[in-house]
Amino acid sequence: MASPQPVLKNFEDFASVHGTLLAASGLPPALYRQLFEKLSLETFDGGSFFSIEPCEGGRLRCLVLTAEFMAKESCVFLIDHAWTFRLLDALKQLREVPGLAERMASLMCVDSDGSLESVESEKNRSELDVMEILGREIEKGRERGSDAVWLELEELCINDEMLCSMNLCDRFSNLVALNLWGNELRDPEILLQEVGRCKNLKALWLNDNPVLNERHRTPLGDRILALIPGLEIYNSLFTCNFGEWALAYCGGIYSSDCPDDSPSRGGSSPLGAITSLDLSDRCIKRLSYKREIISDSVMPSLSHLNLRGNPLNEDSENDMIKCLQGLSNLKLLEVDIPGPLGSSAMKIIEALPGLSSLNGVDTRDILENRKHVVDSGLQPRFPEWKASDTLAERVIAAMWPYLMTYRLADMEKIDDTPVWYVMDELGSALRHSDSANFRVAPFLYMPNGNIASSMSFSILWPTQNVVQGEECTRDFLFGIGEEKQRSARLTAWFHTPEDYFIQEFLKYQEKLLSRKLPSPREASTMTTSALLADGRPLRVYTDIPQVEDYLRRPEFVLSTSPKDADIIWTSRQVDEEMKKALGLGEHHYFNQFPFEACLVMKHHLAETIQKALGFPAWLQRTYNLETQLTELIGDYCHRKRENLDNLWILKPWNMARTIDTTVTSDLSAIIRLMETGPKICQKYIEQPALFRGRKFDLRYIVLVRSMNPLEIFLLNVFWVRLANNPYTLNKNSLFEYETHFTVMNYIGRLHHMNAADFSREFEKEHQIRWLDIHERIRKMIRSTFESASAMHPGMQSSSSRVIYGIDVMVDANFNPKLLEVTYCPDCHRACQHDSEAVVGSHSVLIGHDFFNVVFGCLFLGEVAHVSPL
Template structure:
């Protein structure tokens, strides 16, 4: 067939889509079935699968409804419910109500709205519900009929406020109360609540969850209740330091509303307990007088995930060994019992299951991380939060991505998509029974006709009632930080990440490079003594056009040139190919990638100086994702701002750059290419209410001794919109970014006008700021010379663009360093702002100035750094 004809045969389908089929990994035996379904637009998954709600409606899962399905026996088309570029996501949701409603339902972030609707309908159908007083009297009456007293009282979601709680006089009516739940009410005052609950002499459990009192209080006020109620074992779903038989019995299924327990306990209360789930109970010390093998002799299953246990690992292992029937354990890995599943099983050889996985499978594969039973990370939202914001936050749990390309060019912006309800219900498993892969079908054989689908096929034999799963990180192992990346979807152990972050910071803070004494500079003009000119070869049009000084002459032959000024990387192969020699000057330094690539720049500074205040905390997500997650959790714990900017290692024009406070987004964005994550400057200095940065030109004559110069003129680049920290603005390019050469309206100012207006607006002296910037520039290049002494080459001269931002205290922050060709392209729009004796002149002076400084050692319009 010829490209452009509609595909009609299987052979043509395979011929056109061969690379895509191979990339998708679909078995060849399924090619025919796939072509038939694509040709007839057949979506028959509903005949084989069913989507079921799980976890109280907060999630969904996919169940096989057919009798069985053999491995690689069939393939299904999964539609894409939403496809978009990241910068367009919010706009699409805001403009298409049906889309946001569908996404909210698919991502289960509308369940509270549904509950309100159902509640309203129920109230209409069932009449007026019983008021608080009636509930209290009803509980008393039922207890009397049984010849007992009320020991368990649930007064939830009844709009009880502080005054009403006092008026109910609960301690007098329920003197034997053991458990009290006041969840979901309107309690706000600690003193009033404390007056009531401290009168209960036997209270073992108190739940105040989802009351304003917990959202607006300080921890020390919350401790008042714990101090005044020494019998409490459970407080707001957490264990107290006093937890004992009752709390363990509650988690073991013995004590509940129907069997609340007794006011005193015998030693054999826990003898029959076989299963105890005490996950996420904020337990710091597990071993006490109740949690012992002698008290729980029948215990076979134990879940201790999500607790900040502080006991010694060996002590915990020895205690767990002593439980005679313990065969199944769930614990954070890495965590309190060790760094690997294999190590835990070696210490507890009687375990048959660890984190839901058979011990034999773990021992066979020697897996060091068990992630199949991790607790899901559910999206969070406030009751009044709009659906658009809920979806924007939750979508990172569902998104998948691809990037388009043809024979000539790869698309620079990735495409993100959400699979339809069936595809999105597939949950994660380390040992999945299905595989999913994106696929572009081109019915006319051209990319323009492409329709995107996902393909779903079984990779194991599956039977009726089985849950269908996929590996969210297919092909990604621990060498690519699998365990850390699972944090995007699961609640991984925070303590581990925080510990790794703290170790990382200790290592960085030990790096304290001291610059050596300045060496004497002996630089001089490179002009030949015989009066001849310097011949310049360049493949940059601006050099050929604007370099007009008589000391220089453009040549078309690189072999004939004294100076090579190129946009190409000059390595040994290139020198050999072009016939270059060691006697020619080149406009780049060896290993300059150590400063012009964003991940290397941060690493260079950190190796030399640790964490100087002029560079934001920065993490290479390919190597230090674990430490970034730890930093994020520490900031979250301490109530600090947590906004991050993600930048590709080596892309310009802010391509594939994102701003987010969502840890799942930070992790998922790795999928569109290697990136750094850098702490966003949330409070920058503003100019007329807008964000700005400064592009400086740095000219480097030598790295050893260091001989660098800062141009007196810089470019102030301004955002077009007023600055905002409203999360709705994070995708607004013209609010948070300043490079408008490629998007938006160009909005730059020349140096003199900017300095004058900035000093007037902020009542500061620019000279003091300039001194700090020069100090930062010096420290930057000193760091590079120290960490990479191999950068020095006597035949190198270079120009770099250095981008700087000021924080609200007017302290400089290094953003990035741009190498010569990129710097040239970025400056071509600003050429008319280039200078001569302080006056704005045409761009023809720019390269005359640059070449004069670098090769004739002139110092006009520059400051030595």
């Protein structure tokens, strides 16, 4: 009978077992004993010292000290974890665990209108008679004594036919604002015909209509503006013709209850009484040419102006300063820093000495250098969802700013899949500050001294003196400075200057578009056989079971001694130190090339190809998040502005089998997923070619005899891997492994298919010649190795003979896309799956004969079952 597990009996036991964890947490040693006591008694006493209060209009919560005073590093508090999960299980748990979605929604300040009852109510609302709504609007206009009309027709399932039947131009001669957000409009010509006749329109919202997904030579917005030159707001953004109406709308003067009050004003400006004007995120490119409006003569009472999130790239710093200097009563200014007014808060304050607050920070504090502007200068990033989203779906959209993560590990291995968690209500109320007064760290408590008994908590302690009523904050990016892209990473929580990131992306894109691969070197004759002059077999040392089991050719014999072998075929990295230790020399052949990481590690592969070719069509846009987060954010924001799809896939640098791989369109998720290890972020292939309605990818095998000159061969067979579920882009499917991934060897059902059967059926399904696709794939593979040879001449080695796996997808236009190049040990499993290869008019099965073909090509110079590239 097994002896009982040891129990922590005293503080000394606790400190001994948890020593490494305590040191890693950063908790001051003086607080270790207090932590032990609270863990032993499960003391959660934070409620006696703190209160949780609403902020940002109820969209966030903050933590406030209620105790009279708390000294730096004087105490530690336990924080429970309200939700712990693996990412692929998140949506399922929210749907199935009773009360979980409701608690998370409350903790994250998520509007619960996405409940089933609310969805049903929305459905009923969408079925209302649209004509009845129009009739009510006519009656409201009569009551106001004005013919100006503002129509709110959001999410009413209005389609093209219904839009025509509404006859808006004839029914409302002075239609000022039209909100068609979230309807079913698809035909741009019908839309232009009906809306284009409403010549008095000032504002038009078509957001979330299918018509916006149509790509035309002339953008739809430009065509609408040509028909309605007086339009000032289009899809929530200012047009180049914005003026008093748009400014009055943002100042709260105009609304659906008051579309336009021109008759009652008698010619006076509606802007005269405005004290606060929020122009954030309106895509304003130039403000200075509206100087006659943005002035004391038109807005004499304006004291608060918010210009955040606007590119303003057609104004110089000097133009902007002069424009704002025309507002003598301006006291509170919000603007991106760095941004249109420069990169220095001090410079802005010197140019506008009348300001009392810049980005929410007292200008006196800035001048006295007591507080950094960025500390509270960034606006929180709130989640977006549709009215039809369920509560679970809303929580998924809102969760990323609240999540924290860790990986479990023991003495033998680290868990492949990271654990994510949400702190309880108290911990989740801690907001960010660059100069935080508290610190939080995860802690794994093991009461029985082993990981099997572990319980996860977070611990909280003050890092500064805090007084009653002061907000308690933590640094969301503790220990991460600008060398690790701190400012860019803050985008996960805050609205950082989009225009800055877009400009950086455009500069990066321009740089890559200028790349051109050098002309390939002329191939020289190589020795085609490695057989020894005395005719004896080549001795092979290997630690790979498949080679031991299936290499049966008489030209090769297995050796148990690396030193005595001719060929070292191993799964381990053979570096100079190992060669020296084992007595290996130049007369040995190795199944590795020097510097082959430029191919087999995903971030290096993308870098190699981009340096050589820029943006070839067969490589999806790829960013190394450890060094290129700024460019990725710029690309994401640029695509969003251009209304392009924005689905991305994140992959660890050097992990196989889709471990820790995620598909998402959420920018906050992309940034936060960096915390689970180095990754690339690659544009997802949203429209792949399908086979029987499912995704597939192809594994090709490349045999490389030389990198300089380049001599490579392609095995005349490929392996087909199919997803188990039908393909869909439904956002909930992103949590379904068997829908978006094809490698089922380790998760789910294994689903391979014979290559000959696949190509024959694919041709029949899509009415296309597979050989045409295959030829494109061959050219892509050749270009990949030409790029590596050109960019990394150090790969050349006369003693290297290697096989690589090439994973390929095909898009809906039947063009190949390179997924990755895998190191040869990952190819060895190919011998376990028979697949048919066509050689001339004959077909053979390659499976258990895999290594006989590979070794014959690489070491004997044979070309049976392979084709030169």
